[in-house]
Amino acid sequence: MNMPLRLGVNIDHVATIRNARGGIHPDPVDAAKLAVKAGADGITAHLREDRRHISDSDITRLCNEVDKPLNFEMAATDEMLEIALGHVPHAACIVPEKREERTTEGGLNVVSGHNRLMPYIDVLGKAGIRVSVFIEPDIGQLDGAKALGAPVVELHVGAYCDSTGGDQEREFARIVAAAAHAEEIGLECHAGHGLTFDTVAPVAAIPTIAELNIGHFLIGEAIFTGLENSIRSMRRLMDEARASSA
Numbered sequence: 001m002n003m004p005l006r007l008g009v010n011i012d013h014v015a016t017i018r019n020a021r022g023g024i025h026p027d028p029v030d031a032a033k034l035a036v037k038a039g040a041d042g043i044t045a046h047l048r049e050d051r052r053h054i055s056d057s058d059i060t061r062l063c064n065e066v067d068k069p070l071n072f073e074m075a076a077t078d079e080m081l082e083i084a085l086g087h088v089p090h091a092a093c094i095v096p097e098k099r100e101e102r103t104t105e106g107g108l109n110v111v112s113g114h115n116r117l118m119p120y121i122d123v124l125g126k127a128g129i130r131v132s133v134f135i136e137p138d139i140g141q142l143d144g145a146k147a148l149g150a151p152v153v154e155l156h157v158g159a160y161c162d163s164t165g166g167d168q169e170r171e172f173a174r175i176v177a178a179a180a181h182a183e184e185i186g187l188e189c190h191a192g193h194g195l196t197f198d199t200v201a202p203v204a205a206i207p208t209i210a211e212l213n214i215g216h217f218l219i220g221e222a223i224f225t226g227l228e229n230s231i232r233s234m235r236r237l238m239d240e241a242r243a244s245s246a
């Protein structure tokens with residue numbers, strides 16, 4: 001029996017479009033409700049320091065109005081910790097954050113950042129929030145996550161999604177090795193960043209990956225086919241790939 005594969009839909013870029021005009025449309029919370037209807041197992045949202053997309057009130061409303069788990073993406077800062085503790089979402093994913101970046105550009109370095117990250121992971125875990133760290137598919141980083149006591153890792157699969165040919169094969173092999181190592185050392189393994197209809201199946205077929213978090217492509221595809229169709233199609237590709245890996 002295959003381990004089920006959850007889909008977390010990241011609704012940040014619905015807020016990006018809303019904020020382009022400064023009004024209330026399109027509403028990321030309505031998008032989250034539609035995502036749940038279309039097969040999402042949870043909603044992911046990143047409250048960035050500069051609030052370029054998701055706002056504080058979006059987080060409040062996602063907690064109050066959506067009946068699926070919220071995965072709160074956050075930088076390891078005192079401000080974000082306070083917000084997380086105020087809401088106690090189901091999960092928090094610690095991500096690196098630079099003001100000048102367009103999106104999360106790489107994984108967190110949990111080895112060099114051990115001492116700085118430890119108090120955040122400790123406090124979030126003690127509050128009952130399931131903590132993950134967003135890292136590169138790298139054995140040393142996985143061991144670093146384990147040393148921090150994080151129960152979950154999310155593998156940054158952007159390098160695999162953005163490459164082609166032999167480079168993509170090499171990047172994919174790193175993801176396979178990282179997912180196997182996560183299982184060996186007792187970490188739940190998630191993956192995300194850059195996944196599309198073209199790149200999702202091989203990652204979804206890795207049997208020990210428990211969750212994929214996908215956003216930008218789904219919101220972009222929704223322009224052509226609607227959000228519900230775009231999520232349903234992604235869900236189907238994930239489920240077919242997982243079933244074929246039995």
Ligand code: PXP
Binds near residue numbers: 010093193216
């Ligand atoms: N997982 C994490 C930790 C992320 O930071 C992001 C991007 O915000 C995603 C998943 C989703 O990536 P994408 O929007 O490229 O699908």
